[in-house]
Amino acid sequence: MPQMESNITSVILEQGNSFQPRLRVLMDLKYNRFGGEEPDYVDLMGMKGKLFVRTQKPEWFELCIVEQEGNNSVRIGENTLVHMTGILSPYLMLKLEELRSGNDLWFRINQPTGWCVPRRNNVSGIETLSIQLRGSDECKYPRSEWIEHINATEFNKIELVELPKIEFPKIPLTEHIVKFIDNARRAFSEGRYGDVLKESRNAMDALDAGLEEWISNKPELKLENDVKQNSKNDKRKNHLSLLFNDDEKANRLSKIIGNLHYYLSLNPHEAEYKGMIFTNYDAKFVLHAVTGLVNDILKHIENDVKT
Numbered sequence: 001m002p003q004m005e006s007n008i009t010s011v012i013l014e015q016g017n018s019f020q021p022r023l024r025v026l027m028d029l030k031y032n033r034f035g036g037e038e039p040d041y042v043d044l045m046g047m048k049g050k051l052f053v054r055t056q057k058p059e060w061f062e063l064c065i066v067e068q069e070g071n072n073s074v075r076i077g078e079n080t081l082v083h084m085t086g087i088l089s090p091y092l093m094l095k096l097e098e099l100r101s102g103n104d105l106w107f108r109i110n111q112p113t114g115w116c117v118p119r120r121n122n123v124s125g126i127e128t129l130s131i132q133l134r135g136s137d138e139c140k141y142p143r144s145e146w147i148e149h150i151n152a153t154e155f156n157k158i159e160l161v162e163l164p165k166i167e168f169p170k171i172p173l174t175e176h177i178v179k180f181i182d183n184a185r186r187a188f189s190e191g192r193y194g195d196v197l198k199e200s201r202n203a204m205d206a207l208d209a210g211l212e213e214w215i216s217n218k219p220e221l222k223l224e225n226d227v228k229q230n231s232k233n234d235k236r237k238n239h240l241s242l243l244f245n246d247d248e249k250a251n252r253l254s255k256i257i258g259n260l261h262y263y264l265s266l267n268p269h270e271a272e273y274k275g276m277i278f279t280n281y282d283a284k285f286v287l288h289a290v291t292g293l294v295n296d297i298l299k300h301i302e303n304d305v306k307t
Contacts, residue, residue: 047114
């Protein structure tokens with residue numbers, strides 16, 4: 001079994017011709033004779049290993065799998081540089097930046113494995129490769145170099161959509177609001193921007209139903225007899241007025257909800273659709289607006305329920 005001594009010489013973050021950044025690890029392998037009948041020449045292939053990372057703290061975190069690019073050949077007593085690559089998703093890039101927190105990084109490969117094809121008297125066959133550590137198994141990535149390299153990737157151009165967490169009160173129907181917003185978020189991530197509007201409108205309808213349910217459970221709140229004969233916007237305004245105990249605030253918010261609901265009707269799945277095309281930015285605006293608005297009203301309901 002041919003044996004190699006390994007040492008990581010560098011780790012470089014780059015974009016390359018890829019949609020996601022990657023880490024290129026350069027591993028120096030030395031092929032020594034250990035007293036057996038090692039062949040004078042071997043081809044190396046299929047090398048891979050788990051890449052771990054840490055900061056100044058001693059705790060290591062598993063990051064990704066790195067794999068050999070192409071094949072390498074080496075003669076006994078000589079060295080070869082093996083290029084290994086690991087892909088970093090936006091999630092991994094985010095977690096890596098959170099871990100780094102402005103500091104240096106250290107990387108190491110845990111128990112690299114691979115195969116080789118020894119050349120013996122014109123006869124070849126695939127054998128397992130034994131890789132032993134030579135010297136330090138860590139490679140430092142200075143923060144100055146990391147910052148320079150990360151700025152050359154697409155990572156800083158990635159915009160994560162963060163939505164406020166909804167902790168809705170335990171009343172019937174309001175759970176559907178969260179379901180519809182989750183559907184809208186999923187549609188956004190899949191690029192179905194028209195469906196973002198559709199599911200957001202469903203969430204708004206569920207919010208109206210939740211407000212009415214809240215009113216029905218508050219017998220001390222007496223609405224005018226003709227309220228239910230008024231328009232949907234008038235009913236919503238009355239409900240909000242009772243919830244906020246502020247007519248002006250309720251009136252303004254009711255107008256916002258009504259106009260937003262009208263905007264959400266411009267969806268391929270709705271009868272009022274006018275053939276408009278909605279983009280990533282439109283869908284992002286809808287997600288933020290609807291989620292923030294729903295969260296605000298449900299918080300008021302939750303606080304009222306607790307009192």
